[in-house]
Structures are given as structure tokens and as C-alpha cells.
Amino acid sequence: MKNYEINNNWISLEEIDEIVGEHHTLVLGDDARAAIQKCRTYLDEKIKRHDKLIYGINTGFGSLCNTAIDEKDLEQLQTNLVRSHACGTGEEVPQEIVKRMLLLKVLGLSHGSSGVQVATVERLIYFFNNNILPVVYQQGSLGASGDLAPLAHLSLPLLGEGEVYFQGVKHATSDVLKALHLEPIVLQSKEGLALLNGTQFMSSYASYCVSKGKQLWNQWNKVAALSLEGYDGRLNPFQANVNEIRNQVGQIETAHIFRNILAGSEIVAQEKAHVQDPYSFRCIPQVHGASKDAIDYAAMIVEREVNAVTDNPTIFPDEDDVVSAGNFHGQPLAITMDFLAIALAEMGSISERRVYKLISGTRGLPAFLVANPGLNSGFMIPQYAGASVVSQNKQLCTPASIDTIDSSNGQEDHVSMGANAATKLYRIVENCFTIQGIELLNAAQAFEFRRPLKSSPILEEVFAAYRQKVNFVNDDIYLHPLMMESIKFVKEKF
Numbered sequence: 001m002k003n004y005e006i007n008n009n010w011i012s013l014e015e016i017d018e019i020v021g022e023h024h025t026l027v028l029g030d031d032a033r034a035a036i037q038k039c040r041t042y043l044d045e046k047i048k049r050h051d052k053l054i055y056g057i058n059t060g061f062g063s064l065c066n067t068a069i070d071e072k073d074l075e076q077l078q079t080n081l082v083r084s085h086a087c088g089t090g091e092e093v094p095q096e097i098v099k100r101m102l103l104l105k106v107l108g109l110s111h112g113s114s115g116v117q118v119a120t121v122e123r124l125i126y127f128f129n130n131n132i133l134p135v136v137y138q139q140g141s142l143g144a145s146g147d148l149a150p151l152a153h154l155s156l157p158l159l160g161e162g163e164v165y166f167q168g169v170k171h172a173t174s175d176v177l178k179a180l181h182l183e184p185i186v187l188q189s190k191e192g193l194a195l196l197n198g199t200q201f202m203s204s205y206a207s208y209c210v211s212k213g214k215q216l217w218n219q220w221n222k223v224a225a226l227s228l229e230g231y232d233g234r235l236n237p238f239q240a241n242v243n244e245i246r247n248q249v250g251q252i253e254t255a256h257i258f259r260n261i262l263a264g265s266e267i268v269a270q271e272k273a274h275v276q277d278p279y280s281f282r283c284i285p286q287v288h289g290a291s292k293d294a295i296d297y298a299a300m301i302v303e304r305e306v307n308a309v310t311d312n313p314t315i316f317p318d319e320d321d322v323v324s325a326g327n328f329h330g331q332p333l334a335i336t337m338d339f340l341a342i343a344l345a346e347m348g349s350i351s352e353r354r355v356y357k358l359i360s361g362t363r364g365l366p367a368f369l370v371a372n373p374g375l376n377s378g379f380m381i382p383q384y385a386g387a388s389v390v391s392q393n394k395q396l397c398t399p400a401s402i403d404t405i406d407s408s409n410g411q412e413d414h415v416s417m418g419a420n421a422a423t424k425l426y427r428i429v430e431n432c433f434t435i436q437g438i439e440l441l442n443a444a445q446a447f448e449f450r451r452p453l454k455s456s457p458i459l460e461e462v463f464a465a466y467r468q469k470v471n472f473v474n475d476d477i478y479l480h481p482l483m484m485e486s487i488k489f490v491k492e493k494f
Contacts, residue, residue: 005029006110006125013303017211020099026106026125028118035112036121040188042317043115047071047189055313055324056193057115078192082159085152085196088137093150093201095133095165097426100204101154102128104306105195113309113316114194123158123185132176135163136201142407143330143418146311147201150419155195160184190313197311202333205422206302209337212429213295213344216436217288219490220347221254222462223440224284225261227354228268228277229455230446232363235259235268237282250296251289258284265456274363280353287350294343301336330418334401337421341428345393348428348435352386355439358446359383369445369473376476379442382483386438389431396424396431437487440466448472462494 004019007029018024043057053059058069069077093101106124109116127133134157140149156162157173161184166176177184227233235258236242243255262268276282313324359379361367370378400421406413444466447455454460470485 001025003027006106007031008035008111010307011107013207013210013299013306016100016103016207016306019103020096025129026103028110028122028125032110032112033118036110036116036118039112039115039315039317040117042320043190043315043322044188046320046322047074054322056197057190057313057322074189075187078187078189079159081192081196082152082155082187083161085148086156086162088140088149088153090137090139093136093138094426097204097208098133098136098154099128099131100208101136101150101200102133104200104203104207105151105154105198107306108198108200108309108311109194111309113314114311115190115315116194117185117188117191120158120185120187120191120195123182126182127157127164130180131166132157133165134173135165135170138423139419141201141419142405142412142415143199143202143334143421144328144415145408145412146197146328147199147330147419148196150201151196151198154200155192158185158195159187190315193313194311197328199305199310199328199330199333199418202330202337202418202422203302203305203310205426206298206333206337206340207306209340209344209422209425209429210295210299210302212433213298213340215493216344216347216429216432217292217295219494220351220436221257221288222261222459222494223436223443223490224281224288224351224354225258226443226447226455226459226462227358227439228262228281228284229265229450229459230358230365230443231277231281231354232267232270232272232274232450233277233281234272234274235262237277238262238285243285246286248286248289248293250292251285253292254289255285261458262456263458265459266453267450267455270453278353278357280350280357284350287346291343291347294339298336298340298343301332305333330416331401334416334418334421335399337418337425338397338399338401341421341425342397344425344428344432345390345397348393348432349390351435351439352383352390355383355386355442358442365446365449369442369449370476371474378473378476379445379479382438382441382479385483386435389434393428393431396428400424433491434487436490438483440490441470441483441486444470445473465494 002024004024005027134154136150136153141147160174164173238255238258310327359368367373368378368380370376400417403417404415
């Protein structure tokens with residue numbers, strides 16, 4: 001197990017994937033520790049010598065921003081905030097996303113602009129390193145004043161409250177802290193607000209979905225190429241000249257990748273009886289390429305966000321300034337996740353159309369990809385299943401970011417709804433793996449009918465690995481297990 005030192009260096013999305021996926025241990029570096037302590041010391045001194053209201057530090061929250069809080073109640077104010085805002089509902093957030101939330105919250109607080117104690121950040125790191133994962137709920141955030149409700153649930157265990165998963169079992173946090181001989185954190189002024197104001201719920205989902213989006217794109221090029229072989233498709237729509245004159249980076253890259261994937265294939269090289277292919281094959285560079293451009297854009301926006309300070313107010317010790325602003329507003333993420341959702345769903349949409357062509361009984365393939373159609377229904381209904389999921393994706397692609405609802409007595413009068421964008425994007429990602437698995441099931445079946453011709457070395461390797469998990473279907477069998485195995489295969493990367 002490797003250590004990752006947090007020292008306010010720029011962190012890439014790939015590094016985040018590695019830290020979470022390979023179970024790295026976090027260590028708070030000296031520079032980050034010094035920045036956190038400097039900001040905390042400054043804030044303590046500021047409160048002592050300042051007789052004016054500072055939002056969230058000696059005032060109430062939201063529309064209660066003008067309500068003064070006595071100095072003796074400042075710590076209780078922060079504890080009350082965490083407790084009162086833990087109002088999440090719906091399904092639990094997947095634990096892999098919660099772990100990202102812990103990491104991203106640590107990164108955000110470590111910049112030294114939030115006013116938290118070093119001990120608070122250290123406890124979050126302890127939770128991450130020991131897989132103590134708070135129970136967080138998917139619904140409840142408007143994605144504007146930070147992800148208030150989910151981050152409150154993330155923060156409750158610092159107080160010894162709420163629930164956590166520890167060693168794979170859900171426990172009351174108080175029981176886990178007692179077993180580990182840990183005392184709850186006593187929040188100081190501003191800390192509750194620093195923990196709850198922020199975009200770590202949205203950005204955790206977003207970073208996860210960008211990572212999975214890249215995986216889907218890479219794999220869909222191989223799956224689509226195998227479908228092209230099964231359908232006896234043409235290579236010329238992928239040649240360099242026709243794609244380069246379009247000037248679209250993702251399209252040019254997609255066509256280049258397809259030429260590499262199909263290099264050495266006897267099937268694609270053979271003389272074709274047809275002049276052109278349907279759009280679902282012929283326009284792969286244009287569709288997959290547009291999705292790749294969108295994924296790259298999303299990665300850029302999300303990487304900026306995970307390296308940002310997104311709580312409020314923001315503290316600048318060197319400038320003797322505490323600024324109440326709106327860095328918690330999730331609009332950059334909300335719009336980007338809506339965009340990414342469309343990009344991924346479109347790859348699923350064109351995938352299902354290729355499946356439809358593969359089972360159509362054309363290009364020398366048997367109807368529904370079985371040798372004796374009629375007696376056998378073959379691969380008729382997997383296409384139905386894929387079409388159903390594609391349709392749901394279309395419904396989920398309605399943008400969340402175009403909506404807003406007033407909250408906090410009108411003080412928070414425009415919200416991003418980025419949290420809803422995040423959770424529906426996650427569902428689209430899961431749906432896309434299902435669609436991809438269904439296409440691979442059909443593509444491999446169709447490909448067998450092109451034997452004894454061979455495909456390219458790349459596709460033959462993919463096919464061989466797949467056939468170790470999913471067999472050719474001669475006659476009707478219970479197909480659900482094969483579909484599930486196919487979906488599992490694409491989720492595990494190939």
C-alpha cells in the first residue's frame with residue numbers, strides 16, 4: 001500500500017482514481033498542515049479583535065445571516081449546523097463514491113482557506129485510511145449552498161454521530177469510535193460551515209463518471225469494431241482523409257483508433273457486396289468522436305473543481321480578508337454533468353442500433369443470430385432489453401441544470417440542481433455498461449458466423465478473452481445469466 005502526501009499540489013483525475021482504487025493511504029504533508037494551521041490561527045485572532053458580523057462564523061446561516069451569535073455559542077453553532085442539515089433521503093450513496101467524498105473534502109480543506117482545525121482534517125484522513133465510510137444519502141442537495149445534506153451526513157461521524165460502514169458492516173458511529181478509542185471532534189468556529197459548504201458530493205460523482213466514461217469510450221470502440229466485423233462492414237468510413245477534413249479532434253482520434261484495432265483483419269479486407277453501411281456503423285467516428293470531445297471537456301472542468309476551494313466564507317490570512325461569496329454553487333459541475341450524460345447516452349443509443357442490425361437477418365447472418373430461427377428466438381429479446389435501457393437514458397438526459405427552486409426564505413434564490421445531475425449521470429453510466437455488454441454479446445455471436453476468416457490480432461484477443469466467460473449460443477437457453485456475465489466482463493475492463 002502506497003502513501004499519498006497531501007501538500008496542495010495539483011492532483012489529476014487519474015491520480016484520484018489510483019488513490020481510491022488501489023487503496024492508497026493519505027498523509028497530510030507539512031505544507032498543507034502549515035497552511036491549515038495558519039488559517040485557523042488567523043481566524044481565532046480575527047474573531048477576538050473583530051466586532052462586526054462575519055457570515056457563518058458569528059451569524060446564523062442562510063436567511064439567518066443577519067442574526068448575531070454570542071461568542072460563547074460559536075462552537076455549539078457549528079455542531080448544530082451539522083446535526084440540523086443531515087436531512088438526506090433516498091438510496092445510500094455507493095461506498096466507492098463516499099470514499100471519494102472523503103478524499104475530495106480533505107483536498108479542499110487542505111488549501112488553508114477554510115479555517116478548520118488540523119485535527120478535523122486528520123480525522124477525515126483517518127476515516128479514509130481505515131475505510132470508515134459514513135452513510136450518506138443520494139437525495140437532499142440542491143447543489144448550490146454546497147452539498148449541504150450529503151456533506152452533513154459525511155461530517156456527522158466526526159461528532160461521533162450518524163452511521164458508518166466499518167469492515168463492511170453498518171454501525172452507529174459512536175460504537176466504532178469507542179472500539180477504536182477515539183474521541184469525537186469538537187468543532188470550532190466556522191468548521192461546520194467549511195465541512196458542509198462545498199461541492200464534494202457532486203465532484204465525487206463527476207470524477208467517478210468521467211473515469212467510467214473514458215473506460216466506456218475505449219471499450220466501445222473495440223465492441224463496435226467487433227460488431228462491424230460481424231456485420232461485414234466497410235473500413236473506408238474510418239480512413240484518415242475523410243475524417244481529417246471534418247477538423248473534429250474526437251472524430252479524427254476515433255477513426256485512427258479503429259484503423260489500429262482493425263489492422264490485419266481478413267474480414268474487413270475482403271471484397272464487399274454492399275456499397276455502404278448504415279449510419280450506426282458508417283458514422284461511428286462522428287458519434288463516438290463527439291462523445292470523446294465531451295468527455296475530455298468534462299474531465300477538464302471536473303479536474304479544476306477537485307483542485308479548488310468551494311466552501312464559504314473563504315479566508316485569506318495574508319490579505320486579512322474573509323469573503324462571503326458563492327464558490328459552493330455547483331453550476332460548473334451541473335452543466336458539465338448534463339453534457340456528459342448526453343455524450344455517454346448517445347454512445348449507448350448508437351450501440352443499440354448496431355445490435356438491431358446484427359439480428360436483422362441480413363449480410364449473410366441468420367435472423368436473431370441463431371442457426372434455426374423460428375424454433376429458436378435467439379437474440380431477439382436482448383435487443384428489447386437494450387432498447388429499454390436506451391430509452392431510460394434518454395429520459396435521464398433531461399438537464400437538471402435548467403431547474404432551480406428558491407430555498408432559505410429566498411436568500412438562496414438560484415440553485416444548480418447539480419446533485420440531481422450527479423446521481424442521474426451515475427445511473428446513465430451503469431446503464432451504458434449494460435448496453436455495452438448486450439452489444440458485445442451480439443457482436444461475438446455474429447462474429448462466429450464469419451469463420452474461418454480471422455479478424456485483427458486486437459479483436460481476436462478480445463474475442464478469446466470474452467469466450468472464456470460467455471459461450472456461443474446454438475439453441476435457445478436461459479439468456480439472462482449470459483447477459484449478466486457479459487455486463488460483468490465490460491465493467492471489469494478489457
